[in-house]
Amino acid sequence: xxxxxxxxxxxxxxxxxxxxxxxxxxxxxxxxxxxxxxxxxxxxxxxxxxxxxxxxxxxxxxxxxxxxxxxxxxxxxxxxxxxxxxxxxxxxxxxxxxxxxxxxxxxxxxxxxxxxxxxxxxxxxxxxxxxxxxxxxxxxxxxxxxxxxxxxxxxxxxxxxxxxxxxxxxxxxxxxxxxxxxxxxxxxxxxxxxxxxxxxxxxxxxxxxxxxxxxxxxxx
Numbered sequence: 589x590x591x592x593x594x595x596x597x598x599x600x601x602x603x604x605x606x607x608x609x610x611x612x613x614x615x616x617x618x619x620x621x622x623x624x625x626x627x628x629x630x631x632x633x634x635x636x637x638x639x640x641x642x643x644x645x646x647x648x649x650x651x652x653x654x655x656x657x658x659x660x661x662x663x664x665x666x667x668x669x670x671x672x673x674x675x676x677x678x679x680x681x682x683x684x685x686x687x688x689x690x691x692x693x694x695x696x697x698x699x700x701x702x703x704x705x706x707x708x709x710x711x712x713x714x715x716x717x718x719x720x721x722x723x724x725x726x727x728x729x730x731x732x733x734x735x736x737x738x739x740x741x742x743x744x745x746x747x748x749x750x751x752x753x754x755x756x757x758x759x760x761x762x763x764x765x766x767x768x769x770x771x772x773x774x775x776x777x778x779x780x781x782x783x784x785x786x787x788x789x790x791x792x793x794x795x796x797x798x799x800x801x802x803x804x805x806x807x808x
Contacts, residue, residue: 597667604659609632609641610630610641610642610780611630611748611778612711612743613628614711614739614751615782616676616709616745616782618784619782620644621784623699623703623785623786623787624675624694624763624783624784625644625645625650625651625697625781625782625783626644626645626653626721626781626784627644627645627696627780627781628640628642628643628775629641629652629778630682631673631680631684631707631778631781633673636654636724638653639656641651642680645696645697645698647698647700648697648717649695649697649699650697650781651695652692653662653692653693654673654684654686654691655690655692655693656705665763672685672686672687674686674775676787677715677775678745678746679744680777682746684775684776686773686774686775686807687773687774688769689774690765690768691768691769692766692767692768692776692779693765693766693767694764694765694766694781695764696713698783700761700773702760703785703786704757704758704762704787705756705757705758706755706757706758706759706786707755707784708753708755708763708765708783709751709752709753709782710726710739710752710781711749711778711779712749712750713743713746713747713748713776713779714777715747715748715774715775715777716772716773716774716775717772717775718772723737723750724750724774725736726752726765727773728763728765729764730756730763732756732757733756734756734767735752735753735754735802736752736753737750737751741799746772755800765781
């Protein structure tokens with residue numbers, strides 16, 4: 589039995605609209621800093637790609653979609669019917685139920701310039717059908733990452749809120765994330781993705797020097 593999450597992204601800054609629809613959110617300390625993005629989905633209807641509830645990303649529209657094919661890295665089947673959405677599941681409104689060959693994938697436009705390090709924080713509000721305490725496995729492409737389950741809290745008798753931190757060095761142009769059920773059922777109520785691209789130290793030094801020069805010019 590195996591649950592999978594893949595994640596697709598590129599790298600970061602800001603722009604956007606926010607909604608109060610997201611109930612479970614534990615923001616990283618760096619949210620809103622330079623070189624960051626922040627996007628979230630509450631899945632309040634059966635649209636796929638899903639409607640964004642939070643979108644702070646100047647590089648393009650983030651995307652979360654349901655695809656009814658296998659394997660998850662293959663070409664999307666845009667004709668697959670959206671039969672996986674439930675209006676209510678155990679008191680949680682707007683839930684995607686993934687089963688069979690269906691899976692959810694995320695694409696986050698980011699700064700295409702290569703940086704030293706990328707950090708991704710993924711938050712999911714979810715339940716695994718039939719298994720108390722089960723959690724999705726997370727896979728990335730590329731897979732040369734450091735990944736830690738930072739926190740997991742039981743919200744009620746069925747649903748959990750979990751936070752993963754994924755670190756990639758150096759950050760590639762693009763990554764994919766996805767959630768697949770394999771031989772289990774996965775119910776996704778909310779998804780929140782934050783990213784930050786950290787430039788190499790020499791670049792940070794240049795940024796600092798540039799700011800110092802600007803301050804000196806203003807004083808003259």
